[in-house]
Amino acid sequence: MANIRDLAKEAGVSVATVSRVLNGYPYVSEEKRKAVWEAVEKLNYTKNIQAVHLAKGKTRIVGVMLPYIHHPYFSAVIEGISKEALRCGYQLLLFQTNYEVKRELEALERLRMKQMDGLIVCSHEADWEVFAVYREDGPIVLCERAVGHDFFTVYIDHYQAFAQALRYLLDKGHRRIGYCIGRTTGPNSQARAAAYRDVLGSVGVIPQPQWIFDGCLFLEDGKRVIERWMDMKERPSALLVTSDQVAAGIVLHAQRVGVHIPEELAVIGFDNDPLAEMLGMTTVALPHFALGEKAFRLLHHWLETGNVPRTQEELPARLIVRMTG
Amino acid sequence: MANIRDLAKEAGVSVATVSRVLNGYPYVSEEKRKAVWEAVEKLNYTKNIQAVHLAKGKTRIVGVMLPYIHHPYFSAVIEGISKEALRCGYQLLLFQTNYEVKRELEALERLRMKQMDGLIVCSHEADWEVFAVYREDGPIVLCERAVGHDFFTVYIDHYQAFAQALRYLLDKGHRRIGYCIGRTTGPNSQARAAAYRDVLGSVGVIPQPQWIFDGCLFLEDGKRVIERWMDMKERPSALLVTSDQVAAGIVLHAQRVGVHIPEELAVIGFDNDPLAEMLGMTTVALPHFALGEKAFRLLHHWLETGNVPRTQEELPARLIVRMTG
DNA sequence: TTGTAGGCGTTATCAA
DNA sequence: TTGATAACGCCTACAA
Numbered sequence: 001m002a003n004i005r006d007l008a009k010e011a012g013v014s015v016a017t018v019s020r021v022l023n024g025y026p027y028v029s030e031e032k033r034k035a036v037w038e039a040v041e042k043l044n045y046t047k048n049i050q051a052v053h054l055a056k057g058k059t060r061i062v063g064v065m066l067p068y069i070h071h072p073y074f075s076a077v078i079e080g081i082s083k084e085a086l087r088c089g090y091q092l093l094l095f096q097t098n099y100e101v102k103r104e105l106e107a108l109e110r111l112r113m114k115q116m117d118g119l120i121v122c123s124h125e126a127d128w129e130v131f132a133v134y135r136e137d138g139p140i141v142l143c144e145r146a147v148g149h150d151f152f153t154v155y156i157d158h159y160q161a162f163a164q165a166l167r168y169l170l171d172k173g174h175r176r177i178g179y180c181i182g183r184t185t186g187p188n189s190q191a192r193a194a195a196y197r198d199v200l201g202s203v204g205v206i207p208q209p210q211w212i213f214d215g216c217l218f219l220e221d222g223k224r225v226i227e228r229w230m231d232m233k234e235r236p237s238a239l240l241v242t243s244d245q246v247a248a249g250i251v252l253h254a255q256r257v258g259v260h261i262p263e264e265l266a267v268i269g270f271d272n273d274p275l276a277e278m279l280g281m282t283t284v285a286l287p288h289f290a291l292g293e294k295a296f297r298l299l300h301h302w303l304e305t306g307n308v309p310r311t312q313e314e315l316p317a318r319l320i321v322r323m324t325g
Numbered sequence: 326m327a328n329i330r331d332l333a334k335e336a337g338v339s340v341a342t343v344s345r346v347l348n349g350y351p352y353v354s355e356e357k358r359k360a361v362w363e364a365v366e367k368l369n370y371t372k373n374i375q376a377v378h379l380a381k382g383k384t385r386i387v388g389v390m391l392p393y394i395h396h397p398y399f400s401a402v403i404e405g406i407s408k409e410a411l412r413c414g415y416q417l418l419l420f421q422t423n424y425e426v427k428r429e430l431e432a433l434e435r436l437r438m439k440q441m442d443g444l445i446v447c448s449h450e451a452d453w454e455v456f457a458v459y460r461e462d463g464p465i466v467l468c469e470r471a472v473g474h475d476f477f478t479v480y481i482d483h484y485q486a487f488a489q490a491l492r493y494l495l496d497k498g499h500r501r502i503g504y505c506i507g508r509t510t511g512p513n514s515q516a517r518a519a520a521y522r523d524v525l526g527s528v529g530v531i532p533q534p535q536w537i538f539d540g541c542l543f544l545e546d547g548k549r550v551i552e553r554w555m556d557m558k559e560r561p562s563a564l565l566v567t568s569d570q571v572a573a574g575i576v577l578h579a580q581r582v583g584v585h586i587p588e589e590l591a592v593i594g595f596d597n598d599p600l601a602e603m604l605g606m607t608t609v610a611l612p613h614f615a616l617g618e619k620a621f622r623l624l625h626h627w628l629e630t631g632n633v634p635r636t637q638e639e640l641p642a643r644l645i646v647r648m649t650g
Numbered sequence: 651t652t653g654t655a656g657g658c659g660t661t662a663t664c665a666a
Numbered sequence: 667t668t669g670a671t672a673a674c675g676c677c678t679a680c681a682a
Binding site: 046047048049050051053054059061068069070071072075076078079082083086091092093094095096103109110112113114115137218219220222223248249252253274275277278279289 | 418
Binding site for chain 4: 008013014015016017020026027028029032051053054055056057
């Protein structure tokens with residue numbers, strides 16, 4: 001495969017001139033410019049991007065760290081990132097971690113190795129301290145709140161989102177309120193747990209541990225929740241469900257087994273997935289797509305200007321009352 | 326940032342020795358090995374992966390071309406690809422195209438530029454001739470059938486899948502059978518259209534153009550379908566819906582507006598999404614995840630052995646009868 | 651077991 | 667306007 005030196009020889013110019021032509025720099029005579037393009041044509045030349053990356057020390061590639069892709073939340077976030085990246089001429093390198101710390105470290109190491117210009121962390125498992133170590137190796141933007149660390153982040157205010165829904169339920173008279181969550185670790189989950197404690201505590205309700213349903217990620221988990229709920233002696237009268245997928249699973253399975261929603265069990269989902277509208281589900285709308293977009297923009301600005309963005313932007317959530325809660 | 330030469334100086338050895346140590350080659354004395362690692366530690370060295378890529382002419386990166394990510398079909402395929410890639414130590418570079426030919430060409434150009442070792446095409450818009458031009462620039466594996474081109478592919482046999490469902494409906498006595506599809510171009514869509522013509526033709530049914538509902542990609546499109554269906558004078562009695570998401574939208578909206586399923590309208594979805602099971606939907610299970618896995622494996626084998634895989638593997642689909650059709 | 655030196659393909663500086 | 671040449675950082679014959 002022809003390289004820039006072959007071109008130079010063919011066109012009868014220097015490699016420097018070839019490079020200038022290829023990159024559209026001024027100060028090249030029309031004549032030589034033409035000769036170079038002809039050589040490009042003749043030798044069927046294409047630039048080797050690796051060499052460019054090495055020489056420039058930049059790649060216009062951004063890494064995206066996330067546990068898995070086949071999930072409505074993460075695929076919405078990526079879509080937002082991807083849309084902006086496309087617009088700005090950046091490429092996306094995927095780092096699927098399955099929430100394994102080892103994988104997260106691999107991604108961070110790749111940042112050190114300068115495989116990409118920056119990294120967007122959608123969700124993580126390792127301690128923030130681990131991430132802090134890599135801060136000097138390249139720009140990192142988070143999609144989660146990092147309390148006590150001055151990372152640059154765009155995040156959804158899950159405390160406020162949860163609190164909002166809880167107060168709504170309290171106002172409707174509910175006292176036995178439980179919730180379903182994907183996993184208990186992670187900043188988002190902890191923000192919710194804090195809101196749960198605080199808001200229920202403010203009205204003197206003592207939540208029961210068994211009112212918290214862990215491992216709720218996918219539609220089919222909703223079935224499990226209903227089954228467990230039916231087996232309980234003191235059932236919650238309302239559930240906050242941190243994913244509309246799971247909430248939909250709950251609502252649909254409840255319907256099937258004859259549990260009346262919201263009379264016997266009020267259900268409030270999160271996300272405002274199309275499914276929520278379709279099922280008439282009360283839900284808290286979360287701006288996932290915008291989260292991805294903004295995270296990329298933040299990183300992009302950082303990369304292009306070199307100015308560290310001292311940003312920690314909070315994206316608001318909005319309760320949408322429909323029929324299930 | 327320290328480089329391999331700094332290490333050599335620090336450790337009092339040559340760069341070749343450093344490289345050997347770093348890459349775990351034999352024939353290095355324990356003493357020097359130790360000295361190198363100490364230098365690594367001391368200088369806080371990390372290898373620059375770009376330089377490695379350039380020197381080796383390989384990247385262990387695979388490109389994935391797909392129209393969008395936030396879609397159950399594509400995110401399942403990627404998940405399959407990603408899982409295998411992770412296992413084999415490969416990374417994924419995303420090329421979101423929005424079905425724009427221009428974007429597809431950009432991805433192919435990147436293959437030429439040797440940004441990645443190979444490319445998996447999940448779905449495309451450009452003519453196969455365009456892809457054929459780039460075949461010599463790197464291994465390309467397709468997730469769609471390419472009739473008349475000897476690309477290497479793994480694909481779901483959509484003709485068989487569609488035909489299977491159609492015959493089932495015919496057996497049940499349906500004659501006015503329509504279908505909903507994402508877009509009409511693309512090999513998968515054309516395979517379905519062919520099955521539709523052939524199977525209906527075989528029993529002398531002349532399908533009406535308005536029985537084909539285009540642009541059905543997401544849950545919310547199902548609502549539109551029902552609305553249009555209700556406005557029709559000669560309504561289909563059954564619909565094949567090429568996405569369970571859309572089928573779910575149809576079933577749920579039908580329920581809402583009082584259309585009885587399957588009595589007034591039989592619905593058969595595709596994918597076997599968890600939603601289908603939850604809603605008791607009859608559906609044709611499609612192995613999306615396996616498709617991604619196998620596509621990666623095919624490419625991987627090609628990359629590692631250098632042997633062109635003359636594979637064109639057809640993945641079967643399976644009708645799952647539940648309650649909607 | 652070790653080192654030297656050339657190569658990978660571009661970009662960028664500096665002098666002309 | 668142009669060209670030589672030194673980076674960029676690593677790998678790898680080949681020679682010792």
